[in-house]
Amino acid sequence: MISFFFISIFSEKIRSISIEGNLYLPEETIKKILKIKIGGNIDKVTFNERKNLLISFYKSKGFLDIDIERYEMFSDSNRADIFIKINEGFLTLVTDVKIYGNKVLDESEILSILGLKKNTPLNIEKIYQKQINIIDRYASLGYIYSSVDYELVPQENRYRVALYVNIDEGERTYIKDITFDKINLKATKKIFEMETKSYIGRVYVPEDIYYLQQKIYSSNLFNSLNFKVEGIDEKKESLTVYFYGEEKKKNWVSSALLYQFPNKLKISTGIGNDNLFNNSEKISLENSASSSFVSDPFMMFDKWFYTILRYKVPYLFSSFYTFNSNVGFNIESNPFYLKRDFVLNAGLSRVFNLFSFSNNWSYRLSTIDTFFEGQSYRYEKVTTNSTNLILYFDSRDEVIFPMKGVFSMAKFDFAGGFLKGYNNFLRFVYENSNYYSYKEQIVNMMRVRFGIILPYGLSYERGISINEQFTLGGLTSVRGVNQDSIGPLNDLGTRSGNFMINLNYELRVKAYKSFGMVYFFDTGLLKRYFDFKINIKDFVLSGGIGVFYNTMFGTLRFDVAKPFNVVEDMKYYFSIGNPF
Known part of the structure; x- marks a missing residue:
């Protein structure tokens, strides 16, 4: 801020620029290096600091004897005249490269690392940077004691030199x-x-x-x-x-109480052991419950409860495969229906550096009862037997607040068929999140989600149960609209479908220490079935802003969002962790 204030007061408009002696570099290139142009603003301090940029650029091109004979700025009535006179000297070329002492790496690979060819301008700074690259290459092969020295030997004159690369590979470790x-x-x-x-x-x-x-x-x-x-x-x-x-202590207990404006209260509890039998086996019991005490005319006083028991064995039979299992029970109720799900999952997973995969087998019993005029009616009681294959790629620098990297997930589900059960379908879900950072202060985040369900057999005619379909809308998909409020109506009066597209963009800016701001845009589409008739007008588009604070436990966020093309009130979200 002080620097900007200083420049604003003492900068002057450039009236003329005179450059002499430049034979190798065009005048426009020199102006770009110095960031000067007629009509532009500059102050004397900045002008003098940029002189070294010009010298460094010349030396990187092989002009080792570069001399700036005149580098002046004259001021008159807030107008500046710039005079530059350059003595470029002679161009120094590397006429030959000789490598000694290499046995493990062949000459062609070392030359490739150096990036030098005969009669290449000598860039001393660059070849010393490449020295580190050669040592790193040897270290990747186990030769951590290797050393690389250079010797510049003049040939017919001092502007024609040979580069001698002397390598001591050392012993392999x-x-x-x-x-x-x-x-x-x-x-x-x-x-x-x-x-x-x-x-x-x-x-x-x-x-x-x-x-x-x-x-x-x-x-x-x-x-x-x-x-x-x-x-x-x-x-x-x-x-x-x-x-x-x-x-860490292997036994843990957790609890959280969250309020989602304007009408929802959520409580979560958990207890577990992260190192059962001192073999990194993990067991936990997690519970979540929420209730809306004042709501819109339809989703009035809706309640939700979920409990799950997880068990994980990281080194199954002394291998690098992980066994994962869980048993869960879910209840969702409101004045119009009661949904109950019992889920049993078991499967294997393995990690390969940035890649990982898992295969799971699942049994799900779903029951839905509807209410009308004080009477309860059984809407459906169905089972889903399925298996899936999930592939992951994760190159994010960290999980809590990623600054760069990619996270991708592809999930293939097969239900019914030889596995029996009520539902018969193929389901594919793909998610890709990209993170791009700028100076460790700004992160551009883009996410794409796509999902399709293809019923077959008996399910092709009668459809699949509601609880196996996609839902869209809310904090983790399209902010600014009610939870699961996008898409066609189903028989229960809620919204779900078999084809889903979801796009998100966030600009996360660290403003001061751990505090920051977020700007975001979300859009999404949910259809009953897949077809090629996709109209951009069918997408729900929303946007909003938020603030966050990074802690050692996660990111605390408060977001405000509103849709642009549907009628909805402003939505407010307080959350722990980023939505994606």
């Missing part, structure tokens, strides 16, 4: 053992043994150990986890990796 703090990390002994046993005896690659650290830490069993490597200072060939840190 191996992992002799991986051990851990037996006092502070006692409860996670089995986890370390499972995760590290395949590394012992392998070539020591620093990136592999960092990945191992992240993988073990992601088990969510540690407050902190670090490592050190014994033997590097002595340049030993066999190294010992030693992990140390602090374990």
Whole structure:
């Protein structure tokens, strides 16, 4: 702010620019480097600071003897005249590159890393940056003691040089053992043994150990986890990796109370153990309930309750496959109907670096009773037997407040057929979220969701049960409209469908420390069945703003949203965590 105030007062409008002596660089290029143009504004401090930019640019092009003989700015009545005189000197070329001492990497690969060809302008800064790239390449092969030195040898004159690359590859290093703090990390002994046993005896690659650290830490069993490597200072060939840190308490209890304007109150509780039998097995019982005490004429006094028991075995039969299972019960009620679901799931999953997959088998019993004039009527009681395959890709730098990266998910469901049950359908859901950051203050986030359900067999004529269909609208899809209020009406008077498109854009800006603002636009479409008649007018479009505060437990947000093309009141959302 002070800098802007200073420039506003002391900057002057450029009246003329005179540049002499430039043979290699065009005048327009020099103006772009210095960010000057006739009619533009500049102050003397900024003008003098930019001189080094011009010198650095010339040197990067091989003009090592560049001399700015005159670099002046004269002021008169808030008008500035700029005079620049350049002595470019001679262009220094690399006429030859010779590599010595390389046995592991061939000459062509080293030349490719250097990015040099014969008669290339000499850029000293660039070739020393490439020195690090060569060392990193050797380290990725286990040669962590390698060193690279340069020698510039003049040829017919000092402006024609040969680059001698002298490499000492050193000895290849191996992992002799991986051990851990037996006092502070006692409860996670089995986890370390499972995760590290395949590394012992392998070539020591620093990136592999960092990945191992992240993988073990992601088990969510540690407050902190670090490592050190014994033997590097002595340049030993066999190294010992030693992990140390602090374990979390394995038993936990949680609770939360949330209010969603204008009429909903939600409470959540949970209890669990994240390291059952000291083998990272997890068990938890989670409950959520919500109630709307004042509402619109239709969804009046609706209530919802959900409980789920989860059990997870990370190292099934001493493998890297994870067994996941859960049993859940859900109740949703209002004056017009009562829905009850019993769900049983079990499956396997595995992680491969940034990729992961899971396969689950599910049984679901759904019962819906409707109410009319004080009487209860059974609308449906159906079962859904299904299996799915879910593929994930996650390159986000972090989960709580991602700044960059991609998250993708593709889910394929098969229900009915040889699995029996009432519902017979194929379902495909795809989600892709992209995060782009700018100077660690601004994050552009874009998400695409797409879903389609294709009934077959008996379900092709009679349709599938309502609870298996898509819903759209609300905090996590299209903000500004009522929860699940987009799409065609079903027999219960609620809205659901078999074809869904959802697009979201958010601009998250950190304003001060952990505080920030959010600007967002949402749109979505929900249809009863898939067809190619998609009209842009059928999409619900909304937008809004919000504020957030990042904590170590998650992001606290307050958002305000309103649709642009449907009649709805302003919606207010208070949430923990980002919607997506």
